[in-house]
Amino acid sequence: MSPGKYNLIPTLLYAIVSVFFFSCQKKEKTYFETIASNDVKLSTTPKPGSWRYNHDEKFQKFEDFRKLKKIKPEPHKNTIYLQPIGQFNELQQKEIELTREYLKIYFQLETKILPALTNDIFPENVRRTADEGKEQLLAGYVLDSILIRRKPKDAVVLMGITEKDLFPQPEWNYVFGLASYEDGVGVTSMYRFAGGPLTDSNFNTSFLRLIKISSHEIGHMFGISHCLNANCVMNGTNSLTETDFHYARACSLCQRKLNSSIPYDNKKRLLELKNFFEKQNFNTEFSLVQQDLNLLQ
Numbered sequence: 001m002s003p004g005k006y007n008l009i010p011t012l013l014y015a016i017v018s019v020f021f022f023s024c025q026k027k028e029k030t031y032f033e034t035i036a037s038n039d040v041k042l043s044t045t046p047k048p049g050s051w052r053y054n055h056d057e058k059f060q061k062f063e064d065f066r067k068l069k070k071i072k073p074e075p076h077k078n079t080i081y082l083q084p085i086g087q088f089n090e091l092q093q094k095e096i097e098l099t100r101e102y103l104k105i106y107f108q109l110e111t112k113i114l115p116a117l118t119n120d121i122f123p124e125n126v127r128r129t130a131d132e133g134k135e136q137l138l139a140g141y142v143l144d145s146i147l148i149r150r151k152p153k154d155a156v157v158l159m160g161i162t163e164k165d166l167f168p169q170p171e172w173n174y175v176f177g178l179a180s181y182e183d184g185v186g187v188t189s190m191y192r193f194a195g196g197p198l199t200d201s202n203f204n205t206s207f208l209r210l211i212k213i214s215s216h217e218i219g220h221m222f223g224i225s226h227c228l229n230a231n232c233v234m235n236g237t238n239s240l241t242e243t244d245f246h247y248a249r250a251c252s253l254c255q256r257k258l259n260s261s262i263p264y265d266n267k268k269r270l271l272e273l274k275n276f277f278e279k280q281n282f283n284t285e286f287s288l289v290q291q292d293l294n295l296l297q
Helices: 003-024 029-039 062-067 090-107 139-149 203-221 241-245 252-259 266-280 283-295
Strands: 079-085 111-113 127-129 135-139 155-162 165-166 178-179 185-189
Touching: 003 165, 029 252, 029 283, 062 252, 079 090, 090 111, 090 155, 090 203, 090 266, 139 155, 139 165, 139 178, 139 185, 139 252, 155 203, 165 185, 178 203, 185 203, 203 241, 266 283
Parallel strands: 079 111, 079 155, 135 165, 155 185
Antiparallel strands: 127 135, 178 185
16 A cells, blocks of 8 residues: 555644634634624614604615725825814814814824814805894805815815804704715814803813714715714714714724724724823713723723
């Protein structure tokens, strides 16, 4: 008998054992699979008046997101810009600066503030007086006639922040924000977030609302649809009550979408968010980040 024939037997047995061994190994979870256990699922029966109750939207799966033609940071086009529009007092300017700091952490991209534009930039035909006697501005005009024309060359997205109220179309009372997927521009209004004049006592309430809406609108610019997966910053909102109910945290699915376009270090981002929320005394948001970090130990 040929010795070579029997030399194959140990080799074959080794191969079989190796395949069996590795197939039995537990596959290590990804970051997103790990933190998914902290996602708080949405109610199957939306409350009357809520965004989901009034809007029948399609669930955007990760595969759907990947197929989208969407804006992504590029080597020389990777900065988020904020464009203040209006007259802002010292406290409002502080809020915008802290929003810049937050967005830099949230998206892990350089974020800058452009010099403020005055309200004189709005012609009369895009202004209206609301029922309460306050002036409102047409949100679409901000996108199409102001921001697109002023978007810096190195900007991946440009977010306008107004101190006046916004409306998207005549039949709507108001809108917190609006964004364009294709053009990478959006706008958020600070007007309603404080429930009146901004003061030290309501600053954190207003600020948390501003960073939620701003990160939400910029999330849209990066191609993320309204979230139907869990309580998430990308949930649609019809009211401040609904905005307050939604977390500033993006759910595991929306984080996965964002991270596929912006390849940042997830743990580094969490640690920076934790420090930011702790400094601002945002206890709920701090706790949520800490829960995610605990799962990574």
